[in-house]
Amino acid sequence: MRVDVSGLTVRYGDVTAVDDMSFSLSGNKIYGLLGRNGSGKTSLMSTLAGYRRPIGSVQLDGEPVFENAGAMRNVCLVRHTPDAADKGDKVAEALNFGKAWRDTWDDTYAHELVELFKIPLRTKVGELSLGQRSALGVVIGLASRSPLTMLDESHLGMDTPTRYAFYDTLLNDFMAHPRTIIISTHLIEELASLLEEVVIIDSGRLVLQEEADVLRSRGTEVTGSASDVDEFTAGLTVLGSKSLGRTKAAMVYGTLDDSQLIRARQLGLELGPIALQDLFVHLTEPVGGKR
Amino acid sequence: MKIFRQVTASLVAFSTIVAACVFAFVVVVTFVVSAFRGVEISAWNIVTSQIARWYLLWAGVYVIHNLLPIAVAHGRTRREFLVATSGFSVVLALAMTLVAWLGFLAEGGIYTLMDWRADEHGTPLAYFLMFLVWCTVGMFCAAAFDRFGAGGIFSVPLGLALVIVTTVRIPGSGNLPFIRNIPSLLGSGWHVMSVAAFLIALAGTWAIARDMPIRLRTS
Numbered sequence: 001m002r003v004d005v006s007g008l009t010v011r012y013g014d015v016t017a018v019d020d021m022s023f024s025l026s027g028n029k030i031y032g033l034l035g036r037n038g039s040g041k042t043s044l045m046s047t048l049a050g051y052r053r054p055i056g057s058v059q060l061d062g063e064p065v066f067e068n069a070g071a072m073r074n075v076c077l078v079r080h081t082p083d084a085a086d087k088g089d090k091v092a093e094a095l096n097f098g099k100a101w102r103d104t105w106d107d108t109y110a111h112e113l114v115e116l117f118k119i120p121l122r123t124k125v126g127e128l129s130l131g132q133r134s135a136l137g138v139v140i141g142l143a144s145r146s147p148l149t150m151l152d153e154s155h156l157g158m159d160t161p162t163r164y165a166f167y168d169t170l171l172n173d174f175m176a177h178p179r180t181i182i183i184s185t186h187l188i189e190e191l192a193s194l195l196e197e198v199v200i201i202d203s204g205r206l207v208l209q210e211e212a213d214v215l216r217s218r219g220t221e222v223t224g225s226a227s228d229v230d231e232f233t234a235g236l237t238v239l240g241s242k243s244l245g246r247t248k249a250a251m252v253y254g255t256l257d258d259s260q261l262i263r264a265r266q267l268g269l270e271l272g273p274i275a276l277q278d279l280f281v282h283l284t285e286p287v288g289g290k291r
Numbered sequence: 292m293k294i295f296r297q298v299t300a301s302l303v304a305f306s307t308i309v310a311a312c313v314f315a316f317v318v319v320v321t322f323v324v325s326a327f328r329g330v331e332i333s334a335w336n337i338v339t340s341q342i343a344r345w346y347l348l349w350a351g352v353y354v355i356h357n358l359l360p361i362a363v364a365h366g367r368t369r370r371e372f373l374v375a376t377s378g379f380s381v382v383l384a385l386a387m388t389l390v391a392w393l394g395f396l397a398e399g400g401i402y403t404l405m406d407w408r409a410d411e412h413g414t415p416l417a418y419f420l421m422f423l424v425w426c427t428v429g430m431f432c433a434a435a436f437d438r439f440g441a442g443g444i445f446s447v448p449l450g451l452a453l454v455i456v457t458t459v460r461i462p463g464s465g466n467l468p469f470i471r472n473i474p475s476l477l478g479s480g481w482h483v484m485s486v487a488a489f490l491i492a493l494a495g496t497w498a499i500a501r502d503m504p505i506r507l508r509t510s
Contacts, residue, residue: 051363052504067502073366083505084364086357100297101365146366 001074001147001180002027003048007056010043010204017043019204020056025182025197030174032195032212033184036284040204041184042079045150048182049077060148073103076146078137078154087126091136094125095143102144109173110143116165130157138166142173150182163187167194188277198276202284212276219274219282220256223249228267232260239274239282251278294362294375302350302379303386309346310390313338318401330407335398339391339418340461344425344454350383351429355496356437360505369501376430377493384423391418413461420485421457427492428454434499437506449495453488 003025010018018040025031035041047054050065050072058065065071077083085094091114098105114121117135119128128136137154155166171194174181185191198215200207208215219239222229226248229241233250241250251274256264264271317334324330354376362372392415402409413421428450436443459481 046505049364050368053502067368067370069368069371072363072368075366077364083360086361088357097297097361097365101293101362101367140364144365 002061003148003180004059004062005044005048005057006059008044008047008058009055010040010047010052011055017204018047021201021204021206022056023199023206023209025180025199027180028178029180029196030170030194031180031182032188032191032198033182033201034188034198034280034284035184035201039202039284041201042152043204044201045077045079045152045182045184048148049075049150051077051083074147075150076102076141076144076148077150077152078141079152084140085125085136088124090122090124091119091128092121094136094140095121098140098143102146104145104147106143106145109145110139113139113142113169116169117162131159131162134158135162135166138169142169145177146179148180148182150184152184153186154183155185155187163190167191170194188280189275192276195276200280200283207283215279216273216276218253218255219279220252221249221272221274222252222264222269223247223272224267224269228269232264232267232269237282239278251275253279253282292375294367294372295378298354298358298376298379299382302354303383306346306350306383306387307390310343310387310394313342314394314397318398321401321407325405325407330402330405331410333395333398333402333409333412335391335394336410336412339394340413340458343387343391344421344458347384347387347422347425348429348454351380351426351431352433353429354379355430355433355500359437359500359503363505369503373497373500380423380426380430380493384419384426387422388415388419391415416482417457417461417485420482420489421454421461424457424485424488424492425454427489427496431492431495431499434496434503438499438503446495450492453492456488457485 005024006022008018008021009016021040021044033041033045043052046052047058048060048065050067053066060071060074063071065075084097085091089097095107095110095114098110099107114136117132117139119132119136119139125133125136134155134157138151141149141151141154155163158166167190170181183191183195192212195212197210198212199209210218222232224232225246226243229248229250233252237253239251239253241248243249256271261271314335317338321330321334358376359369359372363369395412399409401407432443432446432450435446439445
């Protein structure tokens with residue numbers, strides 16, 4: 001499902017959460033929506049899901065989404081806690097709403113996931129632990145089989161084994177049922193291998209939209225003897241460095257040209273990819289007044 | 292239609308079970324009371340005229356506050372939901388009127404057998420309109436509070452005015468302040484006022500909820 005956002009603004013009173021944002025997603029990929037706290041991720045996703053009337057334009061496959069029955073049917077957003085479940089309902093009842101109201105709902109898959117994440121069906125949603133509530137949100141999101149599925153930090157609170165089970169499940173389900181999946185997360189490195197394209201926002205504005213591999217190639221980790229590394233990185237944008245004895249590793253932002261690559265080889269430096277998370281920190285944290 | 296079926300089936304069934312339990316409880320209480328003193332009033336009339344309307348108000352609040360966000364989260368539009376729940380409010384009010392009336396019939400039989408006296412109760416139409424308006428006013432006030440937060444308090448005086456109109460034709464529900472005689476003069480014509488109250492509450496609910504943002508639940 002293609003997503004087109006044009007001139008989108010979301011305001012809460014005097015606070016502007018999303019500020020004149022425009023971008024397009026071609027669809028059928030797993031997208032990472034990255035941003036710091038308060039950057040506007042949830043507001044953006046809420047508008048994409050028709051949870052609020054947009055100022056600007058939000059279109060799914062060329063159709064406006066807000067109060068458009070045809071477009072709304074194709075969207076599922078799971079925020080930190082599941083909106084699609086009332087805390088007074090038992091888990092089984094919460095799943096029944098999906099079965100009753102969502103045309104694309106896969107009830108068999110929903111129950112498989114409930115078993116996988118060990119969510120008790122007869123317990124009320126409000127009595128679940130934070131991790132179980134997160135898992136229920138993931139169940140609702142994935143079992144919706146919506147052409148546009150958005151998971152907004154929905155794995156928050158899951159323990160590590162459950163998160164890994166979620167990543168595997170997400171990937172398997174995406175392979176079996178390709179669709180547009182947007183995930184917002186602060187656990188960037190854990191999810192990095194799943195993301196095909198990354199959208200980074202900050203202060204309600206689009207900072208960058210790039211293929212994940214292209215983004216990774218924007219930075220390089222340079223490892224070697226401390227003096228050689230210091231010589232090589234002089235004049236480059238260094239995001240951070242760490243030393244162990246005489247060995248030093250520095251993260252450099254920006255693409256290296258041929259002469260720099262030759263110089264690195266002459267100095268015997270090792271060049272490697274940089275962590276997506278480090279690039280994200282650099283791109284969303286002003287350094288010397290500039291990004 | 293899916294929303295209407297789901298909401299109506301679950302809430303009407305639940306409400307009927309609650310009403311049946313309350314009726315059984317009321318009969319037991321009446322027998323207990325009869326051991327100490329003569330029975331002169333209809334206990335079921337107290338339930339239907341005083342308590343049931345608050346239940347219907349809760350049902351209206353529940354539908355908008357709890358179910359509307361779930362419907363939108365499952366890809367339904369607010370318009371679809373409001374169409375379905377407008378119909379639901381009528382069906383629930385009808386069902387509760389039927390339950391109330393069956394209760395009066397059953398209670399009447401028990402009272403005749405035991406030679407007890409029951410006081411007067413209202414007509415089915417009066418109960419239906421009272422239940423309908425209380426449910427719709429619940430929807431209206433819930434929409435106002437959900438959308439405007441504390442500002443929803445301004446919906447309360449209007450809601451209060453709308454529900455008071457409907458209790459006039461129910462014996463045991465109190466009279467209108469200031470214009471005590473007007474309902475008596477109008478007779479059954481007063482029901483038109485209840486219909487108007489329903490339409491005003493429904494229009495208010497639509498006006499507020501049809502583009503209401505679905506906010507993040509924090510607990």
